[in-house]
Amino acid sequence: MDMMADLPVAVIGAGPVGLAAAAHLVERGIRPLILELGESVGAALLEWGHVRVFSPWKYNIDAAARALLDRSGWTAPDSQGLPTGGEIVRDYLAPLGRLPAIAANLKLGAEVTAITRQGHDKVANEGRKQAPFVIRYRDARGEHRAHARAVIDASGTWWRPNPIGVDGLPVPGEGEARGRIAYGIPDVVGKVRSSYAGKRVLVIGGGHSAINVALALMELQDAAPGTEIFWALRHASVERLLGGGLNDQLPERGALGLAAKQAMADGRLNMLAPFAVNRIEVQGEGLVIDASLAGKPFNLAVDRIIVTTGFRPDLSFLSEIRIALDPAVEAPPALAPLIDPNFHSCGTVPAHGIRELAHPEQIGRAHV
């Protein structure tokens, strides 16, 4: 009897990738065990539910997920349409999560805190291949253990935003100022409008999230003219970001760059580059930022900061299993050169799969 074969494959996270992986398992007759820390599938996408993505529906729907959904009488969205994060959850992930084969194996509000191999610490070799994975997770009822024959970590990066420091560390005062700092893409023209209308807002970051925020703040400025927008970049040039324009592989992304370029030319954005924050001080209702601008000391008083400096994976629950990571990119070594941001933007990453994503933990069959 193969003991491992009776166990599910654990999937950590019920975002687009975790649910697609679960659909592929179901298609192969393998039971998934999907553990999601949020109270809904697509919990991370709901955090930026108001933002429209660059990739049309045809790129967002996985083939195995579509096959399962089609059999349930689902109506697929227009393949060329560009959904918001909220629409991806409403029109795709939520129906997928409700399918019996997924729903019966999905635990919401379940945060994975550690993974190990049964009876083996990280160093122990003997019998390791045959030892099931043990997944520890906690939910409202307490701590639990589940066994699995393999693990697919699809936990994303959303809950671990990068801090403000250009050296990758929080700057002094960043923790104390947290109540006035947002990480990610807050809904400045919607849910949290009152926190930004008529305020002096500093946006930090040089990616598409930063453009998104800057353009949304300009929309807010149209309605609340007192709103002032400062946009800080660590590098002097934004050409790489804005340059794609109409030649961008994803036209919506190119259009975002062009709109930002126009706003800069119109002087609606106070550009600060190259800019590095040294320290933040809370003063009354506002923040005083001690920074350097083009290598010279620079002070700026603002009401709010929006940080869009990217995200990192949470590796803490993987410390007791054998993983291999590129020292710089923190991705599996075969994947790292394909996604290294020194050479790639998201439009130039080639397709990849199990060969690039697998870690060194091996799985063997136990016959008893």
Ligand SMILES: Cc1cc2nc3c(=O)[nH]c(=O)nc-3n(C[C@H](O)[C@H](O)[C@H](O)COP(=O)(O)OP(=O)(O)OC[C@H]3O[C@@H](n4cnc5c(N)ncnc54)[C@H](O)[C@@H]3O)c2cc1C
């Ligand atoms: C504003 C914005 C726009 C984007 N636009 C695009 C786009 O146009 N095209 C594109 O391809 N990509 C886009 N992305 C990237 C997008 O986030 C990813 O493509 C997609 O969300 C990745 O899905 P995922 O399942 O890997 O991660 P996520 O969507 O982050 O899902 C991970 C899930 O794991 C859960 N989780 C995390 N830790 C644990 C834990 N310890 N235990 C249990 N569960 C856990 C999370 O709650 C979450 O639900 C965009 C991202 C942002 C922020």
